[in-house]
Amino acid sequence: MTGRQSIHPDAPAVIEARDLKTQFQGRTGIFSALAGVKPPSARALDGVDLRIREREIVGLVGESGCGKSTLGMTLVRMYQPTAGQILYRDEDITKAEGRRLKAYRHSAQIIFQDPYSSLNPRLTIGQVIEEPLIIHGIGNAAERREKVIRALELVRIPAGENIDRYPSDLSGGQRQRVAIARALVLEPKFIVADEPVSMLDVSIQASVLELLDELSRDLGLAVLYISHDIATVGYICNHVAVMYLGRIVEEGRAEDILTRPLHPYTQRLMDAIPRMTPGDSPDRIELRGDVPSPMAVPPGCRFSSRCPFATALCEAIEPALSDQTDGQRVRCHIYDDRASRAHPSLLAPKAGHITEVAEAGTLAEAVEGGRW
């Protein structure tokens, strides 16, 4: 497993999100409610466009709270989107209910981060994997058992000795394989893998990633691979999208995003990864503060409150996604002069031109001042 090439851009999409928004309504106290104050809502997902094709693995990266998992869960309709569209093979399933929703869930499955809590400890491995088949009313007991065995074979767990064991008898890596088998048993076309290896030891992560890679090729699966570990994304993804505060800020071919990031946020995200070569760490710019709350999204560019290059233009106008070379797209005024031409009075940002590094000085000052 060394990395993947791009899928042909004209290949038909299995799943597509169009301007997808998911908001969570906040709660308010009784007095505010009586006064008619509307509670604020958290804009977890705020206008996301994404398409995943057959045999394609799209990596979704970003800090916690940026909306990665919300996007994954909205795409499989665990959350009801507030606005926008979800298309499954060109069929709009945004508002599907009842039988249609169940049919969609037959083809779209999700794998969760924690294989210790996502498997029912009281069910055997066989029962865990059989459950989706029962829910969808597929086959009789013998046929179902055959399907369970096939699913276990796909994830390389010897069925004979493991089918009647309990999750507690298995190691973390094996449990995650069982979770994958449960997702595969319905023969879905689209899988959301939400941090599938982040709870596993490094020594076995590769085998689970390899499995996802092979399954996507062999079964023609479209996979959304959600992770905050950017390095793993490079091994299995064709395409990578970087999210910040509910929006995609950059996307493109995996290799381009990892080796030639354009957005200041993506650049900082890449710099943050520790290098294996001892003593060779990049000069890292310290970002100011934390990710803003999705309940109070700043006007203008969402990253402007922490961006070292931000100017008046960034704080006032939100950049649109602009096309760069090789299909790379980035949401930043540095690479797109449309907004600066429309608003010439506002100072536009320039690449590499640091406007303010608020916190970086703190440590140096403290050290120089001898304040120990």
Place this chain on the structure above:
Amino acid sequence: MVAVAPPRSGHRPASPATLAELERLTDRLSRKPAAHLQVESLSIGYSTLRGRFHAVEDISFEVPAGTNLGLVGESGCGKSTVVKTLMGLQPESTEVSGRALLDGRNILGLDENALRDFRWKRISLITQSAMNSLDPVYCIGDQISEAILAHEPVSKATAWARAEQMFALVGLPAGRLYEFPHMFSGGMRQRAVIAMALALNAGLLLADEPTTALDPIMQSQIMTRIRGIHAHMRCSMILVTHDIAVVAETCENIVVMYAGKVAESGPTADVLERPLHPYTMGLKNAFPRLPIRGEPRQPLISIPGVVPNLLLPPPGCRFASRCPFATEVCHSVTPPVVQVGVQRAACHHTDRAAEFRLAAARPDTWRNMRGAA
């Protein structure tokens, strides 16, 4: 939305007397030497209903004064157990043998009073879960100054001023000392815990997965701070982590643990460049790396199999069942610790390490092994 205003109004400049006392405290603390730690054949076991659990067996390592040591290994390899035992935080049923000499004095098996004498003064701990190591009902400033007051004969105001210094060091505004842990984000809480661990300039800092629960950006910012602070305070540090890349960036020396034993140790650059133990080779190849543009990339290889059950540790080398190079002797005889140049490895076949390294970089080596197991 009704928000409770944080009680930050109490912030006022320190009096001249406080400042003078703070000056003396800072001066005293900054002259504390870095600690030297020598761990000799440390074994830690737990008595369970099913027998003795050998969490750590016969490990030895040294942290020279002013250096960083990275303690790496998979979950359950005993790395956190070592740290807890050094702090004297192990459960009562624990059986500990061996010695841990802190500046020449054995700190294992001390009573509460003796423990209090060096905890936080000579050894301090940055825990993995910052939320659980802060008391939710006291404001952060009270918690940091309490630690200072417990060990230094200074006034409350001086202790608070010291806490303000520490907050500046970790990049938090002094006003937030009045806030409670729940008002902090995960990264800020971790920084507050670091501030607390640094407050008395203990000679040895134990950092147990300080950034594991955090985002990559926050992780790199916190590690940068720890490195910067370490460089200026010249204390010693043990960094416990599963992330060998963080160790590569931070620590001069590395100890690789596997199933309660030391697999390999030595200077980080040498160990990662030319590993002697097949487990270190496997760990290195399993670690995801960023691609370099235009360069072919090493494949990501996982190590097949699982860690042995430490209630019934296998005879011989504990890694043998997962090792693609294991021979008969590996399954029956405990490997000796072999010194090769500056590195030490517990392996029967260190003389063939160069050959193993080439083979270990090929996915087939490990995959064929999977079929055999």
